[in-house]
Amino acid sequence: MTEQHVLLAGSERPVKHDARRVRDAGAKDSVSVTVSLRGAGLDENPEQRRADADKTKAVLERFGLRSSDESKIPQGSLGMTGTVEAMNKAFQTDLGIYHSDRQGDFRGREGELKIPADLQGIVTGVFGLDQRRMARRASFTGHGAFGSLSPADLEQRYNFPGGDGGGQHVAIAEFGGGYLDADTEAFTAKHHLPQAQVDVVELGYTPPRSWQEIQQMPRQDQQAVMEVLPEVMMDVQIVAGLVPAAQISVYFTNWDQKGWIDLLDQALADKPVALSISYGLPEDDPDWADVAIAEIEKRLSAAAQLGITVCVSSGDDGSGDQMSDGRCHVNYPAASPSTLAVGGTMINGGDEEAWWVAPGDRAGRGGATGGGVSVLFDRPDWQHNVRVQTLNPGAKAGRVVPDVAALAGPPYYDLILHGRPRPNGGTSASAPLWAALITRINAQLPAAKRQRFLTPLLYQNGASAAMLDIGVGHDNASFPQPGVGYAVQKGYDACTGLGVPDGTALLAALQ
Incomplete structure (x- = not known):
């Protein structure tokens, strides 16, 4: 079965101006991400939030990801882990290892992400694929x-x-x-x-x-x-x-x-x-x-x-x-x-x-x-x-x-x-x-x-x-x-x- 994917709005990351890609990320390396759900912030509808988290978890498990942290579901976040290979498939990206003088080696990506079509309107962000410094x-x-x-x-x-x-x-x-x-x-x-x-x-x-x-x-x-x-x-x-x-x-x-x-x-x-x-x-x-x-x-x-x-x-x-x-x-x-x-x-x-x-x-x-x-x-x-x-x-x-x-x-x-x-x-x-x-x-x-x-x-x-x-x-x-x-x-x-x-x-x- 071929999964359909849709663009995740606002997810584009540019080529980092002071870094270069040196190799692909290891296919079996582990990655942890925080998936943001619609309405993140105040938990105004706990039943809907729980249903969104359960559906997100079930869909991403089809790609080999697994739940790693459900403690922040009330705030609208779900922790998921998986291999680089699984993340690439789940979010239609190409994770690589980049190098900059400032940060050294780090995992990164370029361009937009896609999410499984079943999660359209539910998942509003995926964070942790790209580890470039943002503070x-x-x-x-x-x-x-x-x-x-x-x-x-x-x-x-x-x-x-x-x-x-x-x-x-x-x-x-x-x-x-x-x-x-x-x-x-x-x-x-x-x-x-x-x-x-x-x-x-x-x-x-x-x-x-x-x-x-x-x-x-x-x-x-x-x-x-x-x-x-x-x-x-x-x-x-x-x-x-x-x-x-x-x-x-x-x-x-x-x-x-x-x-x-x-x-x-x-x-x-x-x-x-x-x-x-x-x-x-x-x-x-x-x-x-x-x-x-x-x-x-x-x-x-x-x-x-x-x-x-x-x-x-x-x-x-x-x-x-x-x-x-x-x-x-x-x-x-x-x-x-x-x-x-x-x-x-x-x-x-x-x-x-x-x-x-x-x-x-x-x-x-x-x-x-x-x-x-x-x-x-x-x-x-x-x-x-x-x-x-x-x-x-x-x-x-x-x-x-x-x-x-x-x-x-x-x-x-x-x-x-x-x-x-x-x-x-x-x-x-x-x-x-x-x-x-x-x-x-x-x-x-x-x-x-x-x-x-x-x-x-x-x-x-x-x-x-x-x-x-x-x-x-x-x-x-x-x-x-x-x-x-x-x-x-x-x-x-x-x-x-x-x-x-x-x-x-x-x-x-x-x-």
């Missing part, structure tokens, strides 16, 4: 800064309300890397804080948990872990320092599109008050499949409906976001209207201003807050008073990034890595700070006002008055491209958004 940590790394800020300094600067986050759940997204329990313990001990409750959640990736374990890894794997490790430890220590009594879940996933789907499915299942994401790519990066953006958006929208505020860094490379086409770009998923996009500031002579230190000058610890106008997402109703115009000729008046800001540049955050002081920063730091603030505020709100998606509320008069405007600083131009940036100005701007928080005033406004 980039903020590229800034601080070092050797004098006077970096402790948790107590941050609480004072942003007037955090009292409390320790007890009874609250906050989550952190990590792509690869490792987690050193000993460093978090040393950090909390240094600052006289209780030991944090950190729960490592493995979503297809198992992080090393000690320096000894990292040293025993093959050199290439060790380098990959070490590249991301400072990011992970910064995220966790910032949250642990500000809400030490909260339950902290750290989601470890892979760098590909499947990783994004898997971590958001986990967040929908767990329902934390806030999810901090210090990773992203330009929203218009050609490596995104249209269906990936669409399926991520379904899950981000569902998170907002569940009252999860997803705090996302706006990027550390200014208006260009590491693209070199001469246009301005914004980071995704910070560009999503279902997130809280977080920009960066720095402290200059005691005053706080927009973060800009010659982006691209890594030796000089350069970097600049990301921000700008989306080319993918319309401007949401709650930004109707925002007057920022796009710097891209002919582009629409889209969603503006960021919404808010916090410290990203000098003097950085007081952190520990490998048992030693390691100041760090970037908007990768301002995002977990906001996640921690939201967690602490939520603990003190009346029951009826808890667990709300806060971004639209921050634009209302009462809450916006609790923000401290950042009206000075350099624009966020990236060099050499595009060479122009969004201006810092009084009131809302596309560098620091509404400004930095007065936490106690914000709690009062949200009550």
Whole structure:
């Protein structure tokens, strides 16, 4: 019997510009995919969702695939595994091994996918066939800064309300890397804080948990872990320092599109008050499949409906976001209207201003807050008073990034890595700070006002008055491209958004 197949809309992947195909993927090699079902996100019709999953499983089993994870069916995802040969037949593709200097060898594909005709209208996405990296940590790394800020300094600067986050759940997204329990313990001990409750959640990736374990890894794997490790430890220590009594879940996933789907499915299942994401790519990066953006958006929208505020860094490379086409770009998923996009500031002579230190000058610890106008997402109703115009000729008046800001540049955050002081920063730091603030505020709100998606509320008069405007600083131009940036100005701007928080005033406004 010959199976009929139909195109899976939006599934096209381009030839990766910095990679080449070196050989076919091994026919008997194992592949795990996440299959997205119609209506993914909120489980509004459990019986239909279960029926869709059962039919999908039965059809794909005809090709030799088998169910590997049914735990996320309520979120609209079904895990399936099979050989490369079976995946090629089931989805009418040609999996190969590609090589790039940046990523090394990885499994990939080109062109569109097809799905069995029996699944038309039921299966809306297939993720995990192509393992190209679709997340980039903020590229800034601080070092050797004098006077970096402790948790107590941050609480004072942003007037955090009292409390320790007890009874609250906050989550952190990590792509690869490792987690050193000993460093978090040393950090909390240094600052006289209780030991944090950190729960490592493995979503297809198992992080090393000690320096000894990292040293025993093959050199290439060790380098990959070490590249991301400072990011992970910064995220966790910032949250642990500000809400030490909260339950902290750290989601470890892979760098590909499947990783994004898997971590958001986990967040929908767990329902934390806030999810901090210090990773992203330009929203218009050609490596995104249209269906990936669409399926991520379904899950981000569902998170907002569940009252999860997803705090996302706006990027550390200014208006260009590491693209070199001469246009301005914004980071995704910070560009999503279902997130809280977080920009960066720095402290200059005691005053706080927009973060800009010659982006691209890594030796000089350069970097600049990301921000700008989306080319993918319309401007949401709650930004109707925002007057920022796009710097891209002919582009629409889209969603503006960021919404808010916090410290990203000098003097950085007081952190520990490998048992030693390691100041760090970037908007990768301002995002977990906001996640921690939201967690602490939520603990003190009346029951009826808890667990709300806060971004639209921050634009209302009462809450916006609790923000401290950042009206000075350099624009966020990236060099050499595009060479122009969004201006810092009084009131809302596309560098620091509404400004930095007065936490106690914000709690009062949200009550």
